[in-house]
Amino acid sequence: MPEPQAASPRTPDATRRSERSRRAIYDAALALVTEVGYARTTVEGIASRAGVGKQTIYRWWPSKSAVLLDAYLDLAGQAAGDAQGGPGGQDGPEAPGLPDTGDLAADLRAVLRATVDELNDPRFEAPTRALTAEGVVDPELGARFVKRLLEPQLQLYVDRLTAAREAGQVRDGVDPRVALELLVGPLTHRWLLRTRPLTHAYADELVEYALHGIAPRQA
Amino acid sequence: MPEPQAASPRTPDATRRSERSRRAIYDAALALVTEVGYARTTVEGIASRAGVGKQTIYRWWPSKSAVLLDAYLDLAGQAAGDAQGGPGGQDGPEAPGLPDTGDLAADLRAVLRATVDELNDPRFEAPTRALTAEGVVDPELGARFVKRLLEPQLQLYVDRLTAAREAGQVRDGVDPRVALELLVGPLTHRWLLRTRPLTHAYADELVEYALHGIAPRQA
Amino acid sequence: MPEPQAASPRTPDATRRSERSRRAIYDAALALVTEVGYARTTVEGIASRAGVGKQTIYRWWPSKSAVLLDAYLDLAGQAAGDAQGGPGGQDGPEAPGLPDTGDLAADLRAVLRATVDELNDPRFEAPTRALTAEGVVDPELGARFVKRLLEPQLQLYVDRLTAAREAGQVRDGVDPRVALELLVGPLTHRWLLRTRPLTHAYADELVEYALHGIAPRQA
């Protein structure tokens, strides 16, 4: 009689997991990264601050960065829920999608400005930087970071830009993937390297140039 | 006549510095970062591989990242010297500048393709990623990295784009700083986050979109 | 009911202590002191030889000398147990006491000769010298050394000499403490300063002179 599932040695039983501990670990991890920075955040520190045994962390995550990634996803999930559930009401858990008012430029400006605000939010800054930096150097973490966090967001741009192309607002043959990077790439560049301040005006400027770049050619 | 600078307590005498050791430290640091990655590169490891006492590292640099930054600058300096002194002949030590054949698009394609090649060069990949990531998280290191390495390169774009604007190839009122980010930002984004492969075709595409985006509007 | 003691910050839990590690540390410490001398015995060396992390040493002892003291007490305890449990059989854990055959001179000669043999035993020489020297210079260690090791031994002399005084073999008014030092002091002097070899003959001579010195005066 085989066991229900392959279950490698030492696979913990997720149904018995303490929700209380998980929450405390997320909170401690995010707080420490914000307060002392990623490098000086330690697993022991997280455990101690969360009032949790070290093993409880190692049982569920393989590394400090993995803890932080989950903590960050949790935070981002909450933030998304808040944004969604705010003025609009109960829309359920499905992805929100970019606004589509028909005015592509206006829609993109709104989204890019929101991104600027989020990147400037001190609550997000430290963990986002920490995870991005870690992903730059650790391909595996980077892949997870991109897949679970970045890619879903970028897909929204792809959808909106594809719709715009079908509406004739974007030239045929333009890869939406590249188009989106024309907007997001410069923003990320400024933010990561701190070469210039990130402002709404900058977001507007990017939208203008990028849209001209991918607009249909006349004649 | 006053002394050049105040000299804080315990400032070592740079004139007595061992050039031999410095070189060995640079080589060891770059080799280790490439071989085992930044996180598993240790000061002890660098010292041991360089055949140097740990104190000789701590005497001249405050941290692992500072060592690597100098090692990298040294490497970049060599590489620049090589590129300069190669086919073109003796041009002296002044900065090279971007090519200006009059064909803005062609010039930018050439430069962006060269950047793609460099980012794909395994000799540069690991240290560049390591320093960028460290700079993302450590503002001070980031500032030095940007100032001493990135900024000079970006200035070349500014110069070339300004010249192009005066030649009427770029619309009046376009900030060259922003224009340049339209090119470099997406490239960096792909490379750092590994979302898509970096190719010459991508570089060409970026040049095309960006130039259209900042081209003069026809009345 | 109050707790036994206040428990300073960072007091490890002794009940969880690894007996295996403690033994290995004792053995390594004694071996190293004997082989390479006290000065060149290092905490790192002990840890490495014992197959133990350094922290396991620093968790339980504040210094190299403290480790050695405990190792030595352990050794002395074993040796005492062996001596006791050897020919005589099961006498239990109580202190042995000096022999009392009625012949004071013979008893003291026996004990002093045994002391000479122990001081000449290469297994004891190095650690005894090391601890004595350290105690000479570090009053706190010296106090512990004296209290836990020397004092109990000296007390045996006090007891025997007091008994002898009551039997009329020692003059009234003689402080047994001083009397004992007349025997032990010269022995220690020779051994510590290596001025002359330590022999049984020397022990006998000391007993003779000292006993005459403290004998009852006739009339």
Next chain:
Amino acid sequence: MPEPQAASPRTPDATRRSERSRRAIYDAALALVTEVGYARTTVEGIASRAGVGKQTIYRWWPSKSAVLLDAYLDLAGQAAGDAQGGPGGQDGPEAPGLPDTGDLAADLRAVLRATVDELNDPRFEAPTRALTAEGVVDPELGARFVKRLLEPQLQLYVDRLTAAREAGQVRDGVDPRVALELLVGPLTHRWLLRTRPLTHAYADELVEYALHGIAPRQA
């Protein structure tokens, strides 16, 4: 033409030696040993405090303990000179010898009391302990310490006791060497191990017991 003397490689020229530096080194060494103890006295510390290069120390001494030994001999020499040149007048540099008033007990009491005073003198305490301890553990240093400092002093006892024996105050067949240790051994024992305070009364007691121990037996 052969060189004047075999002169191993790097034998410094003693005639050119800086007296100023030697004095400064002695002073610094003694001061540091007194202030921070032997273990925390370092060659670098001595050099720095003496305003001297490290090499100047290593040129003339092989080790910290050797420096301290010379510093101590210098100090002892001064002290001896002071004691000599004081009330008594100009006796020249030859060794003083123990007093010989004919009253052996009185003479020994005087000398032992002086020894007690010296051992209690804070100026001597730290360096004497340091050198003794070092000699206990390092046979070579110990031998030099004994030979150059202790032995000459003990010889004075030998001389005085030999004279006493010839005067019939000490029993024939008593080894003066052993007799002296009966006096000095207990004193040293108390001082080194700090078992009891060192007082004049104790010195007197020792003299009494020891002299009885070695006195001629009445028929």
Next chain:
DNA sequence: TCATAAGCGAGACGGTACGTCCCGTCTTTAT
């Protein structure tokens, strides 16, 4: 008399060990 070579101060160097902080694993006790 003056170059020249020594001792000297200073301190950089290749090392070793320090005592501390964490890592990730393992074990114990309590819920």
Next chain:
DNA sequence: ATAAAGACGGGACGTACCGTCTCGCTTATGA
């Protein structure tokens, strides 16, 4: 069985000194 607690073997940290090795700078001859 999970969790809090924390001891364990191990590795790296950044510091303090070790003893050796140049550096310039007196200083004191001896050719």
